[in-house]
Amino acid sequence: MSAAVATPLASNAALDVARVREDFPILTREVYNKPLIYLDSAASAQKPRVVIDAESRVYEEEYANVHRGVHYLSQVATDKFEATRKRIQIFLNAADENEIVFVRGGTEGVNLVAQSWGRANLREGDEILISELEHHANIVPWHLLAAERGLVVRGIPIHDDGQIDMEAYKGLLNERTRMVALTQMSNALGIITPAAEMIALAHDAGAKVMMDGCQAVSHSAVDVQALDCDFYVFSGHKIYGPTGIGALYGKAELLEAMPPWQGGGEMIARVSLEKSTFKGVPHRFEAGTPAIAQTIALKSALDYVTDLGLDRIAEHEAMLLNYATERLMAMGGITIYGTNASKASIVSFTMDGVHPHDIGTIVDRDGVAVRVGHHCAQPVMQRYDIAATVRASFAVYNTLEEVDALVASLQGVKEMFA
Amino acid sequence: MMDDLRDLYQEVILDHGKSPRNFRHPEDCNRMAEGDNPLCGDQLTVYLKMDRGGLVEDVAFEGRGCAISMASASMMTEMVQGRNEADARALFEKFHKLVTGDDADVNGDDDEDLDKLIVLSGVREFPMRVKCATLAWHTMTAAMDGEETVTTE
Numbered sequence: 001m002s003a004a005v006a007t008p009l010a011s012n013a014a015l016d017v018a019r020v021r022e023d024f025p026i027l028t029r030e031v032y033n034k035p036l037i038y039l040d041s042a043a044s045a046q047k048p049r050v051v052i053d054a055e056s057r058v059y060e061e062e063y064a065n066v067h068r069g070v071h072y073l074s075q076v077a078t079d080k081f082e083a084t085r086k087r088i089q090i091f092l093n094a095a096d097e098n099e100i101v102f103v104r105g106g107t108e109g110v111n112l113v114a115q116s117w118g119r120a121n122l123r124e125g126d127e128i129l130i131s132e133l134e135h136h137a138n139i140v141p142w143h144l145l146a147a148e149r150g151l152v153v154r155g156i157p158i159h160d161d162g163q164i165d166m167e168a169y170k171g172l173l174n175e176r177t178r179m180v181a182l183t184q185m186s187n188a189l190g191i192i193t194p195a196a197e198m199i200a201l202a203h204d205a206g207a208k209v210m211m212d213g214c215q216a217v218s219h220s221a222v223d224v225q226a227l228d229c230d231f232y233v234f235s236g237h238k239i240y241g242p243t244g245i246g247a248l249y250g251k252a253e254l255l256e257a258m259p260p261w262q263g264g265g266e267m268i269a270r271v272s273l274e275k276s277t278f279k280g281v282p283h284r285f286e287a288g289t290p291a292i293a294q295t296i297a298l299k300s301a302l303d304y305v306t307d308l309g310l311d312r313i314a315e316h317e318a319m320l321l322n323y324a325t326e327r328l329m330a331m332g333g334i335t336i337y338g339t340n341a342s343k344a345s346i347v348s349f350t351m352d353g354v355h356p357h358d359i360g361t362i363v364d365r366d367g368v369a370v371r372v373g374h375h376c377a378q379p380v381m382q383r384y385d386i387a388a389t390v391r392a393s394f395a396v397y398n399t400l401e402e403v404d405a406l407v408a409s410l411q412g413v414k415e416m417f418a
Numbered sequence: 419m420m421d422d423l424r425d426l427y428q429e430v431i432l433d434h435g436k437s438p439r440n441f442r443h444p445e446d447c448n449r450m451a452e453g454d455n456p457l458c459g460d461q462l463t464v465y466l467k468m469d470r471g472g473l474v475e476d477v478a479f480e481g482r483g484c485a486i487s488m489a490s491a492s493m494m495t496e497m498v499q500g501r502n503e504a505d506a507r508a509l510f511e512k513f514h515k516l517v518t519g520d521d522a523d524v525n526g527d528d529d530e531d532l533d534k535l536i537v538l539s540g541v542r543e544f545p546m547r548v549k550c551a552t553l554a555w556h557t558m559t560a561a562m563d564g565e566e567t568v569t570t571e
Contacts, residue, residue: 357458357550362427374458387482387483417436
């Protein structure tokens, strides 16, 4: 087809990882006199130069408070700030930019929904379903609300391979189910859940769905309208952006019916000593001075991954994941958790006879940064009756050689404890 | 392998970590406490059998954790048995200083058990692992205090 021929070659080519690595200044540093091998991007991703520059440029050239001044810089900062909201709307394919609420991160987004939507809509005896894969951020806010309102919290179990048990899920949904808390991708195992199907089932039962997209957004294109989720959160820092900024997507009709959850400046229409009235959506949910520079720089991060191409990033990470899985299995004495084929970018494992914390400390001295522990997902650990795993997570800048270095370092651990 | 790693994972520690001593639940214990390390999800329970005079007649533990926490717990049970309460607490104080580096010079101390605990002093170079080394000891003192759970946070 002529259209395909006309497509620039670069957009079809595999990711040039050497070129990508040049974009990330921190990757040139050493730890313990060894090259840094950063396999902890699921906890927080490193930042490309364009994001670092965007954030410092705000303070050097564009900084003032937003949404309140009449002066020049205030207008510049406000325009840039709001441009990120528009960028997120496009990035998530939300219908309207007013469906995007700025929050500190995924955690704050879930708390906002639990405290605002939850308090306004949930009554004693209502049920919340929480998948066994959830990060504590999509569990604890619901527990807090459940304790206050007398709600019933029920867990959606997973199979041994880490995937959601759909039959069990269908059995749990009932007319009392009001909310389903669901991750799009497990931070502890890397499993990608059948979100669209689960959302449709939840809606059939009359329940809303709070999607945790913190892990998923940096590995595949997200379309909140196609998913038809009611709420969706992600954190900027996991998608190569700054810390302290993330976004909550909510369907317009839901957000518009929700009361404010924090009061203060920037969210009011009028205040007297006796009473306040509030702005519309989304500003009603954005009390106080926000993370201005970080918000503006988040746009650069979203531009960066979009320019590289999320499909190419996903392809590169899948290659790393497959290679790491093969090499770890070949080592012997390794158990991988989360073996369902629907997964991305994360390999979570234990080694016979060696505690993950000891592994983490030892490989660290080889320059290899992995996460060890329960990954803020203790229900997953309880499911497998383990206290902790080692988690290696891959990002756009990781290489096959780094996987080799991880395996070599693990071989050293194995010998030490033999 | 780097020297400070070798210092941390000495043979003695690997041995205690793999085959912890007094890893059991004594039926006649009269004090117990649970210890949590929320950072890593590790948990252990320390059991004490103390007489009226405060003498530790038996001490044991159960639980799971890294080599450092298992070895420290194992060595603790060997050392605390037969000590009185004040003596056991004093040993923990000295051990705490040993692993945090507050008082690196313990060679002048006349407690032979403290000399043995020097194998754990390598943890000083790994500040994030100090909690692993002290979890069992905190849990022991909690059991003596009559508390039921202790956390390293």
